[in-house]
Amino acid sequence: MTEMSGGPALPQERRVVTSVPGPKSQELMARKQAAVADGIGTVMPVFAKRAGGGVLEDVDGNSFIDFGSGIAVTGVGNSAEAVVRRASAQLAQFTHTCVMVTPYEPYVEVCEELARLTPGDHAKKSALFNSGAEAVENAVKVARSYTKRQAVVVFDHGYHGRTNLTMALTSKNMPYKHSFGPFAPEVYRVPVAYPFRWLTGPDNCAEEAAAQAIDQINKQVGAENVAAILIEPLLGEGGFIEPAKGFLPRLAQFAKENGIVFVADEIQSGFCRTGQWFACEDEGIVPDLITTAKGIAGGMPLAAVTGRAEIMDAPHVGGLGGTYGGNPVACAAALGSIETMREMDLPARAKRIEEIMKPRLRKLAEQYDVIGDVRGRGAMLAIELVKPGGKEPDPQVTAALAKACHENGLLVLTTGTYGNVMRFLPPMVIGEDLLDEGLDVLEGALADL
Ligand SMILES: *Cc1c(COP(=O)(O)O)cnc(C)c1O
Numbered sequence: 444m445t446e447m448s449g450g451p452a453l454p455q456e457r458r459v460v461t462s463v464p465g466p467k468s469q470e471l472m473a474r475k476q477a478a479v480a481d482g483i484g485t486v487m488p489v490f491a492k493r494a495g496g497g498v499l500e501d502v503d504g505n506s507f508i509d510f511g512s513g514i515a516v517t518g519v520g521n522s523a524e525a526v527v528r529r530a531s532a533q534l535a536q537f538t539h540t541c542v543m544v545t546p547y548e549p550y551v552e553v554c555e556e557l558a559r560l561t562p563g564d565h566a567k568k569s570a571l572f573n574s575g576a577e578a579v580e581n582a583v584k585v586a587r588s589y590t591k592r593q594a595v596v597v598f599d600h601g602y603h604g605r606t607n608l609t610m611a612l613t614s615k616n617m618p619y620k621h622s623f624g625p626f627a628p629e630v631y632r633v634p635v636a637y638p639f640r641w642l643t644g645p646d647n648c649a650e651e652a653a654a655q656a657i658d659q660i661n662k663q664v665g666a667e668n669v670a671a672i673l674i675e676p677l678l679g680e681g682g683f684i685e686p687a688k689g690f691l692p693r694l695a696q697f698a699k700e701n702g703i704v705f706v707a708d709e710i711q712s713g714f715c716r717t718g719q720w721f722a723c724e725d726e727g728i729v730p731d732l733i734t735t736a737k738g739i740a741g742g743m744p745l746a747a748v749t750g751r752a753e754i755m756d757a758p759h760v761g762g763l764g765g766t767y768g769g770n771p772v773a774c775a776a777a778l779g780s781i782e783t784m785r786e787m788d789l790p791a792r793a794k795r796i797e798e799i800m801k802p803r804l805r806k807l808a809e810q811y812d813v814i815g816d817v818r819g820r821g822a823m824l825a826i827e828l829v830k831p832g833g834k835e836p837d838p839q840v841t842a843a844l845a846k847a848c849h850e851n852g853l854l855v856l857t858t859g860t861y862g863n864v865m866r867f868l869p870p871m872v873i874g875e876d877l878l879d880e881g882l883d884v885l886e887g888a889l890a891d892l
Contacts (some may be wrong), residue, residue: 451605453495453498453500454498454506455494455496455497455498455628455877456498456506456550456877457498457506457507457508457852457877457881457884458505458506458852458879459505459506460502460504460505461503461504461505461853462850463487463488463489463505463849463850463852463890464488464489464501464503464808465501465502465503465504465505466503467490467501467502468488468489468490468502468580471490471502471801472485472488472490475663479789484618485778486511486845486856486857487507487854488847489501489502489503489505489507489849490502492562494509494517494521494522494523495520495522495523495678496507496870496872496873496874497520497521497869497870497872497873497874497877497878498877499854506852507849507852507853507854508852508853508854508869508873508877508880508881508884509642509853509854509869509873510853510854510855510856510867510868510869511854511856511868511869512868512869512870513742514711514737514868515711515716515737515738515823515868516737516741516742516858517741517742518714518715518716518738518741518780518784518789518814518822518870518871518872519780519783519784519787519789519870519871519872520870521741521742521870521873522739522742522872523741523779523780523783523872524783525779525780525782525783525786526740526742526743526776526779526780526783527779528625528743528779529775529776529778529781529782530743530772530773530775530776530779532775533549533771533772533774533775534772535653536771537771538770538771538772539767539770540769540771541766541767542571542708542759542764542768542769543764546784547771547774549771549774549775549778550571550769550771550774552774552778553569553571553745553747553769553774553777553778554568554569554570554571554747554749554772554843556777556781557569557735557747557749558749560720560721560781560808561717561720561721561733561735561749562643562721562723562724562728562729562730563729563730565729565752566751566752566753567750567751567752567755568746568749568750568751568752568755568756569748569749569750569755570585570747570748570755570763570768570769571745571746571747571768571769571774572736572745572746572747572748572765573735573744573745573765573768573773574604574736574744574746574766575603575604575708575710575734575737575746575771576603576604576605576606576609577606577746577765577768577885578710578735578736578746578747578748578796579603579608579609579612579673579708579710579734580604580606580608580609581603581748581763582671582673582706582708582732582734582748582750582878583595583608583612583670583671583673583706584758584762584763585704585732585748585750585754585755585757585758585763586668586671586704586706586731586732586754587792588593588757588759589670589704589753589754590669590670590671590702590703590704592667592668592669592670593629593666593668593670594629594630594631594664594668594669594670595612595629595630595631595657595669595670595671595672595673596631596632596633596660596664596669596671596673596703597612597613597630597631597632597673597674598614598632598633598634598635598656598674598678598750599614599632599633599634599635599637599681599682600614600615600635600637600678600682600684600860601613601614601632601635601673601674601675601678601681601708602614602615602619602675602678602680602681603673603675603708603834605619607623607626607627608627609629609684610623610627611626611627611628611630612630612673612796613680614632614681614860615680615681615860621707622627631659631660631663631664633655633656633659633660634652634655634656634659635652635656635674635678635681635684635686635690636649636651636652636653636686636687636689636690637649637652637686637687638685638687639684639815639816639818639827639834640818641687641836645687647687647738648687648690648716649686649687649689649690649693650689650725651689652686652687652690652696653689653693653697656694657693657694657697660672660697666697666701666703667702668751669701669703670703670704670819671703671704671705671732672694672697672698672703672704672705672706673704673706673708674686674691674694674706674707674708675707675708675709675710675711676691676707676709676712676725676726676728677711677712677717677722677820677823678720679710679711679712679748679858680711680715680858680859681858681859681860682825682827682858682859682860682861682863682864683818683823683824683825683858683859683864683866684768684818685818685819685820688726689726690713691723691726691728692726692727693726695697695728695729695730698731701790701836704731704732704754705728705730705731705732706730706731706732706733706734707721707722707723707730707732707733707734708733708734709721709722709723709729709733709734709735710734710735710737710746711737711818711823712823713733713735713737713738713739714735714737714738714739714780714784714824715738715784715789715790715792715793715821715822716738716745716793716822716823716868716871716872717819717820717822717823718790718791718793718794718819718820718821718822718823719790720784720790721733722820722823725820728833730750730806731750731751731754732748732749732750732751732754732755733748733749734746734747734748735747735749738780739777739780739845739867740773740774740776740777740780741776741777741779741783742776743770743772743773743776743777744773745769745770745773745774745777746768746775752769752861763798763822763823764844764845770826783872784871787871787872789871789872790821792822792871792872793821793822793823794821794873795872795875796809796821796822796824796869796871796878797819797821797822797824799875799878799879800824800867800878800882801817801824803882803886804817804826804882805817807826807885807886807889808826811889812832813828813829813830813831813837813840813889813892814826814827814828814829814889815827815828815829815834819866819867822867822868822869822870822871823866823867823868824865824866824867825858825865825866825867826865827859827863827864827866828840828841828844828863828864828865831861835865836859836861836862836863838857838861838862838863840892841857841862841863841864841865842857842862843892844865844885844888844889844892845857845865847888847891848884848885850886851884851887851888852883852884853881853884855885856868869881
């Protein structure tokens with residue numbers, strides 16, 4: 444299965460043999476501080492040496508249970524066998540021609556796979572890029588070209604990247620936007636159905652939020668001026684927010700009625716993460732365009748915009764592209780990654796991860812009143828941490844909890860508009876024993892707080 448991951452016989456175990464960070468990591472961190480710009484932050488201050496399956500080993504010999512997957516990227520595990528095999532073969536054949544100079548088969552094959560795997564049985568086409576932000580930028584270009592309109596509607600707590608346009612599309616100032624303006628115009632933000640924090644409670648959240656969003660679009664922008672409505676079907680950096688059921692279909696329907704391109708940003712939620720190939724399948728949504736990246740290529744940089752052929756074909760020849768977009772080695776890695784997802788039935792594995800983790804997280808929430816909410820789907824789960832007795836976000840306790848987990852051999856990430864969400868994104872190939880052990884570490888850290 445994942446034997447080759449991370450090199451020969453990488454033991455699938457948690458092992459803490461030094462303080463965290465250990466001496467070698469501390470030495471490297473001093474070099475990082477001297478040579479790398481401070482703007483590049485660090486979640487867990489250890490340096491990686493090998494990774495695969497469900498673990499990451501550092502330069503001091505510590506082995507961490509991986510509940511992060513490099514931010515939802517290595518769902519098939521690090522250096523997954525098929526990814527290494529296919530990318531290595533391609534690496535030896537040729538590394539780059541530029542698809543706009545002389546095309547190659549792996550690029551076309553990835554686009555064919557995307558047409559098969561994404562929701563809807565209409566004719567689809569794709570274009571490939573290097574990063575998620577670049578995919579989102581291009582989805583906006585395509586939607587504007589197709590509709591001949593300019594406005595883009597995005598949502599509270601949305602995250603779409605760090606380039607200029609995608610900063611404008613992103614809702615959170617610190618750290619993503621602060622001091623980096625001015626931002627691109629014609630971006631309009633409307634409410635999202637966030638059940639845990641909806642003022643009138645979760646029951647009418649979907650209808651009320653959709654009504655507010657649509658009213659704002661009509662009154663403040665004018666539906667006839669909107670090129671695209673862009674949303675993450677399960678919001679990632681905003682705090683693993685699952686829009687209340689009914690909200691997404693209502694917005695998709697509004698888009699359809701008004702000739703607006705409905706774009707699902709599945710960069711974090713896509714590729715089996717939520718127990719489906721794509722998160723929007725849970726409510727039967729068929730987006731006009733879908734952006735993918737993170738989980739697509741087992742860790743190699745690749746991103747895509749996929750959608751209705753007539754929309755994707757709107758930009759003139761030469762209007763889309765880039766020197767490296769759809770690099771052949773990254774495409775081969777994506778084909779290896781997709782092969783692994785099919786063979787191991789990773790959507791089913793993601794569902795199994797939810798089955799194991801969610802009941803335990805819910806039990807912890809009953810025991811510890813700092814956990815205000817447990818949510819997410821598949822292998823994309825989170826707890827929201829609050830001041831006991833209310834809903835006031837507690838980013839300090841969240842950071843302390845993450846640090847305690849790190850020190851005890853569990854790699855976890857935090858997220859959320861208020862910095863108070865701990866998210867769990869294990870590789871879908873992780874062993875069930877490691878999942879349980881990781882939750883034991885979390886439980887111990889909660890007890891110690
Ligand atoms: C990570 C992310 C992006 C940006 O992707 P990059 O590859 O970091 O540019 C965009 N949208 C969502 C939903 C993401 O999670």
